[in-house]
Amino acid sequence: MNAAPHTPATVQPARRVAFDVVSAVSRDDAYANLLLPTLISRSALNTADAGLATELTYGTLRMRGYYDRVIALAANRPVTDIDPDILDVLRLGAHQLLATRVAPHAAVNESVVLARSVGSRSAVGFTNGVLRTLSRSTPEEWKERVLATTKTADDRLATEHAHPAWIVRAFRQALAAEGRGDEVEALLAADNVAPRVNLVALPGLAELPDDAERNRHSPFGFVLASGDPDTAIRHESGRLRVQDEGSQIAALALSRARPIVAGERWLDLCAGPGGKTALLGAEAALAGAILTANEVVPARAELVRRAVAPVPGNIEVTELDGTTVGEMQPETFDRILVDAPCTGLGALRRRPEARWRKTAKDVGELTKLQQSLLLSAFATLKPGGVLAYVTCSPHLAESRGIVLDSLRRLGDAAELLDTAAVVQGFVREPVDLGEQQTERAGTTVQLWPHRHGTDAMFIALITKV
Ligand SMILES: C[S@@+](CC[C@H](N)C(=O)[O-])C[C@H]1O[C@@H](n2cnc3c(N)ncnc32)[C@H](O)[C@@H]1O
Known part of the structure; x- marks a missing residue:
């Protein structure tokens, strides 16, 4: 031997x-x-x-x-x-x-x-x-040598940047939809760089630390220039939390969609593990709104309870199947976050093995659930209320596809808001959103790791007429 x-x-x-x-x-x-x-x-x-x-x-x-x-x-x-x-x-x-x-x-x-x-x-x-x-x-x-064995341009990109070819195609389609198909290689490269630990200082509950390097877009987001994030979080008892900047922007798109009236009722329909719930809860507490969080998996509901412990306002956490809430509690909430279960293709840089585990088949199964959660949420929305449909996936079937299909089904009862204008209204620096596709005057927002330094979050604000 x-x-x-x-x-x-x-x-x-x-x-x-x-x-x-x-x-x-x-x-x-x-x-x-x-x-x-x-x-x-x-x-x-x-x-x-x-x-x-x-x-x-x-x-x-x-x-x-x-x-x-x-x-x-x-x-x-x-x-x-x-x-x-x-x-x-x-x-x-x-x-x-x-x-x-x-x-x-x-x-x-x-x-x-x-x-x-x-x-x-x-x-x-x-x-x-x-x-x-x-x-x-x-x-x-x-x-x-390896690239010499590839047969198509997408196979070459998929091989070089270690992504399955179906994901490369999905990314290209989503970028092309905003006139930026040529950014696909930059996106694949960004997925292969582990991001720094990003934090949020919950508004009204924590100040940004002295050594915070502020995020470009989120008003409450930062990374620590030095020091250990875990120590900072422990010191602030959860009022500082780890949270991607894109997640912060998604939660704020709902709370900042329009001025808050005291006494408004808010629902976070798919809340586990509770990152966005904590931020929404802090925003609700500042303005006198009442937040309820829901999460169907009991262990994850427990994580939500822990996440909101430092937030005032007695946030109730329920464990219902979100697809049934519309029927059980019609026209009850003024604002609803539907942060739907998705493939997570927008967070590959933080989950190294996820790209090899997901398959194109997962998309089809998830879109059925996403659609039924969105329609259930719309049924439990009060007339005049606002709903945010959010995914941490840029796959068009899970993002724009679900929104357009729901708008078609809901007809005149639903209207897509100008989500891009809402987001541009609260971010620290304007967000480069590519070509906007309008839908009956409404717009959606797609964030990207390579362009914004965030997870690839999709956000659509819908109102009930
Ligand atoms: C994308 S995650 C939410 C992330 C969370 N908003 C946060 O920022 O921490 C989607 C959640 O929806 C939950 N979920 C899946 N099916 C559901 C259903 N039918 N009703 C309610 N929640 C559901 C999943 O267990 C998962 O915790």
Whole structure:
């Protein structure tokens, strides 16, 4: 057997953690953002090792599709013919060799030790051989070779930026709808850069800290120039929260759609885990509105209760199926947020494995639920009230498609508001929204990671005539 000389005897703890997470994601559909912190703490990794484990895990999961194409070339066989555990070892090794500063001999040797702990003797030799082949060419040479095997322009983009081709097509269509189809590559690249931790200071409840670097658009959003976000959040007992800037803009689009009259009743129909509820609750409390939150999954409803604990106003949290609320409580609320369950294609930069888990089929199933939640919300909206339909997906079927279909079904009873004008009215800097498509004088808003530095949130404000 030709295992490398000087191979360490045991698997380094950071690499063990990274492998355990990557393989649990491949095998058991585990969520890396939940499992990784658990395993880091169980293995008592120091800060440097925790950083290494995080980088190896997230980098490998994010670029998995690309690494598989490289591995197939280096191994001279399809990755489906490779033992799943060994394939995960190779993916971690490929990430170290192609995208990190880990010394090539260390990347190969550590991978061989890992392979020995999970595979047969022949698998150890195979791992050694494939990674040595890989280490003999530069990352640029591998990229050239892999891209030479692609057949279409979209396949090339999908391969280079490690996105499934159906997602590339969906992104291109959504960008083309606003005359910006040529931005698709910038969007794919933005998805591969982990964003800094973004926070919100709940209005009326917390001040921006001294070392806050303010968000470009959200009046309450910031990142910390220095210091640890967790410490700042603990210090402010939840009045500072982690929240993407796009989510803040979506919640504020509803609360700022028109002046608030004291005593208004608001509903957050799909509230879990409660990020937007907390911001809406703070806005409601400032103006004397009464917020109810609803979330059908009990464990997530519990997270909403925790999220709103620091917010005044006794926010009630119910656990109803949102699709039934319209029938049960007709014409009850003045403002409603429908932050619908969606594919989450707008938040891929924060969920590295999500792109490989979703399929085009998920879109069809979700649109049925989205449509019925929107129609139920419209039924529980008072005449003259405002509803915000929001998704963290730019897929046209989940965003504009649902809105246009609902407007068609609701006829003269519903009107799309000028959502873009509402958003431009409260943001700190004007938002570049591309070409606006108007629908009976109304507009929608689509935010983008590459253009706005936010998740790709979609927002449509609808009123009941
Ligand atoms: C996109 S998430 C909401 C995120 C939340 N607004 C926030 O900012 O933290 C959608 C939520 O809708 C919930 N949901 C799914 N089906 C539902 C239904 N039929 N009725 C109410 N909530 C539902 C999901 O459990 C999930 O928590």
